[in-house]
Amino acid sequence: MTAVGADRRQQLAYVATQAADARLNVEIETEGMTLNIGPQHPATHGTLRLVARLDGEQVVEAEPIMGYMHRGYEKLAEVRTYPQVTTLINRIDWLGSFANEVPFILAAEKLMEVEAPPRAQWIRTVLFELSRIANITLFLGDMAVQLGAITPVFMAFRDREFVLNQIEAVTGGRFHPNFDRIGGVKDDLPKGWIEDTKQAMEKIRDFCDEFEDLVLGNEIFQSRSRGIGIVPPAIGLSYGLSGANIRASGVDWDLRRDGHEALVYDQLDWKVWTHPDGDSFARYWVRLQETREATHMVDQLLDGLPAGPIMAKVPRIIKVPAGEAYAATENPLGEMGYYIVSKGDLVPFRVKIRSASFSNISITPWLLKGVYVPDIITILASLYFILGDIDR
């Protein structure tokens, strides 16, 4: 389906919504029902609240209400020294924790005008991609379970374990590594890790093949997700969608390739996957391809790992010179960026966190008009948000 068809479809959905609205209390005096989905609801895997006005099972209007899990990270970061902040921001997107640290460290490095040595940058990139795999494999199982298939999520947890083991072997933390440092990384890779990781990547590729067959190839999955929740590229961009959500609408934009941060993606042979449809199926498809692409990237990174130090020369007590810097990377969920304002202190003066899920979920009022209740779940699952990433 092309973007033109998508526009037409949304237009029709809008007309249906208007008709439903008009019908609600005037003609046959049916009473609309307001359904409160969340904050405690299995489909929100966290505490997102969705107030949906329904006509029968059709959504007239839906509004997401965020903030039930707001933990005030931006403010908390103002009273912590720079090395302490990474512990905190690990918890934003809790499935791909290491990826949260990187943009913050990169922004701080910009201010301090240090650059990590090549080996540190390569290790950083390896772990970045591993956390992407750890994050998205769970999505691949989770969306299937939202659509009612119970088995894939267990398989996702099973195979994600291989990646988590590798992350733990390097950093000591399965979920919250806290491994990135200003000027480099905390430790070097342990002995034998490269071989183990390559084996794990092999298993993840098998996992991707299996899911392409098992989930993407399933007729019911296709009929539930194709043509559901179509995001036209222009609308998606205007709502600030990023990551796989916008790439599934055919926008060829990936910060790993198009960004300017000091990671080593430009030295790898890889491809940005896009899909022209922009529906829920396309979002799942793009994420699956990206997972497989990430395993190839990890293999290449491990082959080309340069020798050398893992830490640049930085003072023992880190004081960041006054100034402002913004760094953004292509995190598993989309663009994640930190805007740091420093007054030359031990602590940042102000930190603004641009998290991907907040923008990704803000399109829901537009997207949910006119769909049926089961499609709410499909659309929410395919937009793939992490509550910690929405509320920070």
Place this chain on the structure above:
Amino acid sequence: MNAGVAMSGLLAVEVPYWATAIIKMGVIALVIPTAALVLGYVFLMKIMSFMQSRLGPMEAGPYGTLQLLADGLKFLQKEDIFPEKADRTVFALAPLVVLVSTFLIYVVIPTGPDAVVAQLDVGIFYALAVSSLSVVGILMAGWASANKYALMGGLRAAGQLIAYELPLVLAVMGVVIQAGTLDLQKIVTAQATGEIFGWDGIGNPFILTQFVGFFIFLVAVQAELTQPPFDMPVAESEIVGGYQVEYTGFRFLFFFMGEFGTAFAFAALAAVMFLGGWALPWGDLEHWAFNIVGPVIMLVKVMAVAALIFWFRFTYPRLREDQLQRLAWKFLIPLSLLNIVVTGVFKVIL
């Protein structure tokens, strides 16, 4: 055949009418929880776990065999909670209605020449009729809970179960035409004594000629049981359990037993109608030993059908309500009508 006479023949004593009635009630009251326990343990807990690279329960009893008993005891200890705005009478009655409809199906399922509670001339018609009673219970539960999710679940269940009664009945019609009777005992006999193009080596289990009917029956049963891929009425990721959402304790246990008891009953019906039931195609069908061997043969066949039913359950995602209706009205019903026509034509010319 009078079961009292049969029982006395078996035990070589005269059993009065009231005693046979009590024995039958006791057997039914035992069979249903046992059936629910066996299916729940073997499929829901163990086979499902193995499919999902888990072990399932391992602690309560050897290999977790007593897990469901432990769960049942746990349910009995729970507080019996009524929602504040619930219609208390209807809310309390709903699980019983569901369970009673399950009980009533078991009445006509034959497991031997005499091992049947009541041999009705309209056996299969009766079984399908009482099985649809559970819709009433589900609607009551959905309405009385005073909960929006429960209401949506109840309405979805009603729409779905009514849509799937039709293919279920029509799928059975082929078997009825071929056997020439609605009586489940006679359907079993017809299969055991039948012949395939003149060869009577294995009788004529109707799955060979009625494979379309068998397929439609299984799909419709899946919808009747509200299992994936047709579990919209309970869809836990959408409407959080649907009509069951407000139930706790032993009332929830009733729903659970009803669900698995009905699964067992439908698997038994499928075994009787398509796989030859309790009979073997060799030997004298009237022999009393079949009253003892028959239940075992039935159990094997029931487990085979149940494995199929539950395999679907663990594999497929959920359809949407409108897609389900489309499948029922535009595909299954025409297909089953076609099946009836073809069966009728063959019946006439052969």
